[in-house]
Amino acid sequence: MVTIRLHNSKTRTKEAFVPLDPENVRMYVCGPTVYDRAHLGNGRPVVVFDTLYRLLRHVYGADHVTYARNFTDVDDKINATAATRKAAGDPRSMEALIHERTEETIGWYHADMDALGALRPNFEPRATEYIGPMVAMIEGLIAGGHAYAKDGHVLFRVRSYKDYGALSGRSVDDMIAGARVEVAPFKEDPMDFVLWKPSSEEEPGWASPWGRGRPGWHIECSAMSYELLGASFDIHGGGLDLQFPHHENEVAQSCCAHPEASFARYWMHNEMLQVEGKKMSKSLGNFFTVRDLLDQGVPGEVIRFVYLSTHYRKPMDWTAEKAREAEATLRKWREMVSGVEAGEPAASVIEALSDDLNTAGAIAALHDLSRAGDAAGLKASAKLLGLLEDRLGGWAITITDFAPFVARLASLRAEAMTTKDFAPVDALKSALTEAGVEVRMSKAGVDLLPGPGFDPAKLEALK
Numbered sequence: 349m350v351t352i353r354l355h356n357s358k359t360r361t362k363e364a365f366v367p368l369d370p371e372n373v374r375m376y377v378c379g380p381t382v383y384d385r386a387h388l389g390n391g392r393p394v395v396v397f398d399t400l401y402r403l404l405r406h407v408y409g410a411d412h413v414t415y416a417r418n419f420t421d422v423d424d425k426i427n428a429t430a431a432t433r434k435a436a437g438d439p440r441s442m443e444a445l446i447h448e449r450t451e452e453t454i455g456w457y458h459a460d461m462d463a464l465g466a467l468r469p470n471f472e473p474r475a476t477e478y479i480g481p482m483v484a485m486i487e488g489l490i491a492g493g494h495a496y497a498k499d500g501h502v503l504f505r506v507r508s509y510k511d512y513g514a515l516s517g518r519s520v521d522d523m524i525a526g527a528r529v530e531v532a533p534f535k536e537d538p539m540d541f542v543l544w545k546p547s548s549e550e551e552p553g554w555a556s557p558w559g560r561g562r563p564g565w566h567i568e569c570s571a572m573s574y575e576l577l578g579a580s581f582d583i584h585g586g587g588l589d590l591q592f593p594h595h596e597n598e599v600a601q602s603c604c605a606h607p608e609a610s611f612a613r614y615w616m617h618n619e620m621l622q623v624e625g626k627k628m629s630k631s632l633g634n635f636f637t638v639r640d641l642l643d644q645g646v647p648g649e650v651i652r653f654v655y656l657s658t659h660y661r662k663p664m665d666w667t668a669e670k671a672r673e674a675e676a677t678l679r680k681w682r683e684m685v686s687g688v689e690a691g692e693p694a695a696s697v698i699e700a701l702s703d704d705l706n707t708a709g710a711i712a713a714l715h716d717l718s719r720a721g722d723a724a725g726l727k728a729s730a731k732l733l734g735l736l737e738d739r740l741g742g743w744a745i746t747i748t749d750f751a752p753f754v755a756r757l758a759s760l761r762a763e764a765m766t767t768k769d770f771a772p773v774d775a776l777k778s779a780l781t782e783a784g785v786e787v788r789m790s791k792a793g794v795d796l797l798p799g800p801g802f803d804p805a806k807l808e809a810l811k
């Protein structure tokens with residue numbers, strides 16, 4: 349069996365990956381807080397850990413990997429977006445508005461991540477569905493002396509966990525000196541963090557032994573990973589920006605609640621993303637969402653390729669130039685593998701991915717296969733990176749494939765202008781729409797574009 353080596357943030361070394369149970373390899377990745385569209389930086393961990401998921405499935409078998417990624421659907425930012433709608437005159441209750449906001453955001457997230465070719469995880473738990481397990485875990489922490497209740501809040505007692513700071517390599521005293529902590533009257537120590545907080549009438553809340561309230565963010569992931577993957581599991585992933593305090597707090601909670609277990613054994617963090625050499629920010633005008641790019645006509649597969657061309661532990665720079673190059677490469681490869689039966693993935697590609705998910709090396713190996721003319725190997729190997737899959741390929745259909753249909757529609761329309769019978773035009777239009785082709789007819793002419801559900805086989809049948 350292939351040995352996968354992963355850089356473990358916990359030990360700061362590259363280690364051979366040995367799962368607790370090869371029959372059920374378990375991975376947890378922190379998911380989005382669902383209050384808005386995913387921006388370009390949010391898409392990176394999704395594609396990185398999707399590629400790891402594909403590699404694990406290849407090595408251990410598709411049925412022997414369990415991947416959980418949460419939706420944080422209780423958060424002050426969600427409440428704020430709902431409150432804005434209410435203030436704008438929406439007559440519905442805050443509860444209804446919050447529900448609407450989280451539902452629509454989860455729908456967007458699924459559509460956008462599907463477009464990037466990311467497989468859906470086995471579990472996508474929502475925080476609001478795990479309030480009971482969170483309350484139980486908090487009660488256990490209080491009983492063990494690791495947490496305390498004060499004024500409707502429950503706080504984690506950071507000084508009760510001697511390894512606090514080990515994951516991110518910080519000492520508690522340095523953190524206090526760095527003044528990155530909030531002092532509050534209900535805290536014994538400024539480092540202590542919130543496990544539970546009281547909710548006002550307008551805010552979402554649940555009954556608890558400490559009054560009506562809602563969970564803090566960190567306890568979610570500890571409770572949900574425990575419920576779905578157990579007290580010890582294999583891999584925990586997320587963006588580097590989550591390492592402190594979020595992951596540090598997850599470790600503290602989980603290891604104190606289940607001291608007999610190891611919690612996550614391998615921690616993986618992806619570096620951040622920039623745009624054209626600058627930090628993405630709304631004030632710089634270089635902030636965009638995955639959907640913005642898709643709407644501008646950048647195919648999801650191209651975005652995925654650009655993400656994967658930089659190793660996940662290096663900062664990545666999104667540039668329009670890289671997107672253009674990626675598009676040209678994918679177009680060439682798609683032409684090459686068209687109609688070809690996939691063979692076996694190349695050893696060179698598996699080797700690169702197994703070396704701490706060296707996706708840049710894997711892409712270089714794909715170029716080698718392309719140069720060698722190995723279309724069957726290229727197709728099978730690209731699949732391991734989630735590239736060249738049929739369902740993502742609509743965009744790469746060349747204009748010439750549509751040309752006969754453009755001509756037919758134009759002549760049918762010209763005919764209909766004299767006969768006044770538009771039925772043949774409408775019939776062809778609906779057949780094209782049925783094949784997932786977007787039909788745009790104007791005075792200027794006829795435009796056909798592959799839509800999201802484009803099906804090349806159905807188009808072929810219309811010829």
Ligand SMILES: [Zn+2]
Binds near residue numbers: 377378379569594598
């Ligand atoms: Zn988390």
